Amino acid sequence: MKMMRMINLVRGSVMKIHGLSRASRCLAAEGGVRGLSSSSGPRVCIVGGGPAGFYTAQQLLKARQDAAVDVYERLPVPFGLVRFGVAPDHPEVKNVINTFTQTAQHERCSFHGNVNVGKDVTIDELRQAYHAVVLSYGAEGNRSMGISGEDLPGVFSAKDFVGWYNGLPSNKELRPDLSCETAVILGQGNVALDVARILLAPVEMLKETDITQNALEALAGSKVRRVLIVGRRGPLQIACTIKELREMVNLPNTRADMLPADFEGIAEALKDLPRPRKRLTELMMKAAKEGGDDKAEKCWGFRFFRSPVEVIAGADGKRATGIRLALNKLEGSGESARAEVTGQLEDVDCGLIISSIGYKSIPIDPAVPFDPRRAIVPNEMGRVQDTAGLYCSGWVKRGPTGVIATTMNDSFDTARVLIQDMEAGKLDLSVNKPGAQAITALLQTRGVRTVLFSHWEKINAEEEKRGKFLGKPREKLLDVDEMLKIAWS
Amino acid sequence: MSVCALRVFLQRAAVMRKAAHQTFSQARAFPQCVTGSYTHSRGINTLTNSLRAEEKVTVHFLNRDGKRISVKALTGESLLDVVVNHDLDIDGFGACEGTLACSTCHLIFEEAVYKKLGPISDEEMDMLDLAYGLTDTSRLGCQQCSFTTTRTHNHDKHPQYKDATISMSKSKERKRETEKRIH
Numbered sequence: 282m283k284m285m286r287m288i289n290l291v292r293g294s295v296m297k298i299h300g301l302s303r304a305s306r307c308l309a310a311e312g313g314v315r316g317l318s319s320s321s322g323p324r325v326c327i328v329g330g331g332p333a334g335f336y337t338a339q340q341l342l343k344a345r346q347d348a349a350v351d352v353y354e355r356l357p358v359p360f361g362l363v364r365f366g367v368a369p370d371h372p373e374v375k376n377v378i379n380t381f382t383q384t385a386q387h388e389r390c391s392f393h394g395n396v397n398v399g400k401d402v403t404i405d406e407l408r409q410a411y412h413a414v415v416l417s418y419g420a421e422g423n424r425s426m427g428i429s430g431e432d433l434p435g436v437f438s439a440k441d442f443v444g445w446y447n448g449l450p451s452n453k454e455l456r457p458d459l460s461c462e463t464a465v466i467l468g469q470g471n472v473a474l475d476v477a478r479i480l481l482a483p484v485e486m487l488k489e490t491d492i493t494q495n496a497l498e499a500l501a502g503s504k505v506r507r508v509l510i511v512g513r514r515g516p517l518q519i520a521c522t523i524k525e526l527r528e529m530v531n532l533p534n535t536r537a538d539m540l541p542a543d544f545e546g547i548a549e550a551l552k553d554l555p556r557p558r559k560r561l562t563e564l565m566m567k568a569a570k571e572g573g574d575d576k577a578e579k580c581w582g583f584r585f586f587r588s589p590v591e592v593i594a595g596a597d598g599k600r601a602t603g604i605r606l607a608l609n610k611l612e613g614s615g616e617s618a619r620a621e622v623t624g625q626l627e628d629v630d631c632g633l634i635i636s637s638i639g640y641k642s643i644p645i646d647p648a649v650p651f652d653p654r655r656a657i658v659p660n661e662m663g664r665v666q667d668t669a670g671l672y673c674s675g676w677v678k679r680g681p682t683g684v685i686a687t688t689m690n691d692s693f694d695t696a697r698v699l700i701q702d703m704e705a706g707k708l709d710l711s712v713n714k715p716g717a718q719a720i721t722a723l724l725q726t727r728g729v730r731t732v733l734f735s736h737w738e739k740i741n742a743e744e745e746k747r748g749k750f751l752g753k754p755r756e757k758l759l760d761v762d763e764m765l766k767i768a769w770s
Numbered sequence: 771m772s773v774c775a776l777r778v779f780l781q782r783a784a785v786m787r788k789a790a791h792q793t794f795s796q797a798r799a800f801p802q803c804v805t806g807s808y809t810h811s812r813g814i815n816t817l818t819n820s821l822r823a824e825e826k827v828t829v830h831f832l833n834r835d836g837k838r839i840s841v842k843a844l845t846g847e848s849l850l851d852v853v854v855n856h857d858l859d860i861d862g863f864g865a866c867e868g869t870l871a872c873s874t875c876h877l878i879f880e881e882a883v884y885k886k887l888g889p890i891s892d893e894e895m896d897m898l899d900l901a902y903g904l905t906d907t908s909r910l911g912c913q914q915c916s917f918t919t920t921r922t923h924n925h926d927k928h929p930q931y932k933d934a935t936i937s938m939s940k941s942k943e944r945k946r947e948t949e950k951r952i953h
Contacts, residue, residue: 340861373869380865524896557899684900686872689862 322347322389323703324716326407328398328645329417330354331361333675335381336689337415340696342387345703349389351411351717353402356450357394357732357764358740359385361419363685364757365449368475369490370482372754377685385734391717394732395765401729402720404646408670410719412708413699416649416658416665416673417692420640420681426467430592431636434458435601439472439637446479446496448757450764453495458600459503461632465604467589468637469512474525476635477508481535481579491748491755505633507538508581513588513620515611516547516565517554523561529581530564536573538582544569550614586610587627588620592634603630640681655680663695670708672699736768743767776860777832777878778849778911831858831877849911850875868912870894875911876901887914 325341327334330352338350358364360378367374385392396402398418407414423438425431437457444452464480466473479487484501492500512519530537544566551559565583586609593603606627609620642658644651650666652659657680658673665671674695675688683691702708721731740758748755758764826842829852833839839859843852850864853875866872870893879887884907890898894913901908 336862343861371871373866373871376867376869376871377865379867522896522900524893527892527896557904560895560899684872686862686865686874689865689874690902693861 321713322349323412323708323710324348324410324714325350325699326411326414326716326720327352327417328404328407328414329361329419329675329677330356330359330392330394331417331419331675332363332377332381332685332688333417333419333677333692334361334415335359335384336692337417337674337696338390339380339384340693341699342384342389344696344700349716350391351720352385352390352392353396353398353407353720354392354394355397357737357761357768359392359394359734359737365444365447366472367447368443368479369446369492370478370486372490374685392732392734392737393717393721394737394768396724396729396731399645401724401727404648404671406723407720410715410717412703412710412712412714413670413672415695415699416645416671416677417675418642418645418677420642420656420676422641422643422656423636424639424641426589426636426638428589428591430594430601433592433594433601434599435461435632436592436634436636439466439468439476439635440640442476442635443472446492446500448493448759450759450761453493453759457499457633459499459505459633462504463507463509463629463631464505464633464635465629465631466508466510466635466637468520468639469510469583470520470637471522471525473510473635473637474521474529476637477510477581478525478528478532480505480508481532481581483533486533489752491753491757493757493759494751495759506579508579509584509629509631510581511584511587511589511606513586513609514618515585516544516562516583517550517558517614518611518616518618519561519565519583521561523557523564526561526564526568530568530573532579532581534574534577535579535581536575536577537568538572538580539565539569540582540584541569543583543585586620588622589636590626593628600632601634602632603628604634640676642677642681663691663698664702730769732765732768739770740764740767776876776911778829778880778883831860833860846915848913848915849877851915853911864912870897870910870912873897873901873910876903877909877911877914878903878905879907879909881907884909 323345325338325348327338327350334352334354338352341348341350352359354361360381363375363378363381384390398404398407404414423440425438430436435458437455441452441455442457445455445457459480464477466476479492479500480503484497487500488497529535547562547566551562554562584606587606588609589604590607591605592601593605594600595602606629608623608625608627610623612619612621641656643656644653649671650659650668651657658677659666660673660678663672663674663678665673672695674692676682678695679691703710724731741755744755744757750756758767827845829841829843829849831839831841831853841852841856841858843849843856847855848868850868852858853860853863862874865874868875876898887909890909891913894910898904898908898910901910
């Protein structure tokens with residue numbers, strides 16, 4: 282397995298080298314100075330510098346040789362959830378950063394970090410400066426459980442917990458208390474499994490990743506030995522995928538601890554399942570049956586048919602000491618099965634509760650339509666409802682599910698729709714639009730200075746330098762002011 | 771052209787010689803094709819015998835719109851290497867750069883070729899299971915680096931391969947055409 286890892290890293294660098302030569306070919310071919318491309322070409326603004334933003338930009342640049350694309354990002358650093366969401370022990374998933382870097386360095390593309398769209402500049406101002414604006418700002422909020430005690434110390438959203446160990450500046454003060462024995466995670470998707478794995482992984486393994494140093498130190502001192510991953514429905518409805526489950530099963534010094542009752546009737550249902558679901562269920566059942574080494578210090582397990590109803594506070598009422606779960610029964614089967622209450626309740630003692638039931642988009646600007654029920658920008662194939670020249674891609678368009686490849690395909694779709702509209706004359710390209718020059722000037726009058734991609738490269742170099750000192754690929758900067766200082770140094 | 775599922779035909783250019791066999795078995799000994807990758811990372815093809823017809827395999831990629839891209843690949847190159855090294859216009863192919871962290875290099879093979887591919891690991895199958903449009907003859911391109919024999923005929927079962935079947939029976943002509951395009 283380690284050999285394969287090494288070999289996979291080699292392959293990674295091969296692609297990088299190929300990627301770089303491709304990028305330099307682009308630069309050579311374009312000629313001219315960046316930012317001063319032909320004013321007769323379409324100018325597109327993309328709001329959000331994560332995977333959706335970059336994949337949309339990539340496709341636009343490729344489809345129209347006269348298009349200029351500007352990517353705006355609130356933070357000084359690009360890449361969104363690839364940097365702040367993907368688990369530290371999944372570095373291969375972050376290889377997509379190489380293709381985003383190529384896009385950002387493209388002659389007809391420019392990155393503008395440190396710009397808070399909606400606050401520093403409005404959507405209407407962007408629409409005036411560009412022929413089209415694409416919203417790719419993702420989902421920065423989270424779904425709440427809606428139960429009492431949710432705001433007690435000891436209860437966190439998975440979004441914040443993941444942000445904490447991945448160095449998201451707004452989560453740097455999270456300081457989760459890891460002195461309890463049992464942690465309960467609500468939700469059974471891949472994010473829930475990432476959290477469980479990071480809580481139980483050996484520190485020797487984590488210390489070679491880009492996990493933040495403060496999270497590493499907290500985890501090194503953690504007393505958490507048991508993690509329960511709770512879902513409303515049954516084993517056949519679990520949302521995680523097999524790779525993440527396999528990583529839990531293979532975690533050193535841990536054993537699986539599940540309830541046989543949760544698996545009643547599952548063996549019989551196996552034969553009718555499509556292969557991916559069948560393999561996932563078989564692996565789960567194998568883990569449930571075999572458990573693992575009894576001498577293992579740590580354990581983890583799924584708990585099915587349970588919904589949270591209340592966070593239980595300790596005697597002093599000041600922090601979470603347990604969670605009350607309602608037991609469900611399943612109506613229907615397969616993906617559309619529903620959980621129905623039975624009236625039975627169960628209390629679980631725990632000192633750390635992490636709710637991993639979904640991210641959630643929030644409205645960015647009153648001028649943009651927003652569907653509060655689905656928490657997305659209402660759209661038809663990426664065209665924002667009732668708003669010509671405004672498009673969306675990624676989670677803000679479809680909802681916060683799917684892997685990077687899902688977002689990639691979705692972004693390509695939006696880009697194609699935008700190109701179609703250009704070619705069909707739905708966007709008036711005969712009007713010259715000033716693009717980034719106008720926006721940068723406007724921001725300057727408001728005291729906002731942008732972080733260009735070359736500035737990010739300084740931040741990047743500094744993070745890699747600090748990481749090298751610690752034996753890690755990088756040590757992320759946690760403070761926006763420090764990022765800006767280094768960016769503009 | 772976008773990644774959804776690509777169908778692949780593999781075609782050996784000529785009769786295999788003993789030397790080619792040896793290369794083939796070396797490639798199999800290193801299932802991740804480290805050797806092939808190193809060669810290409812230097813940008814120079816140091817395999818001196820690479821220009822011999824026997825070493826080259828013609829690969830046809832057929833996308834869902836029926837558009838076909840044909841290239842010549844070296845024995846030992848993975849199908850992801852082929853796409854990258856020939857700079858093929860396939861959007862989003864190989865997002866994770868061959869590290870089994872995505873399924874964007876998903877390929878659908880002709881049955882006869884599929885049967886000759888190397889054994890599938892749990893890790894490959896785990897990612898393959900997430901691919902859009904998964905079939906019984908699907909594999910991930912980044913893990914396939916040994917090319918097998920020609921003469922794969924699949925006329926009746928897969929009508930969309932008719933063109934390919936025709937081209938395969940005229941393999942010599944196609945090989946010459948391909949050589950003209952690349953060299």
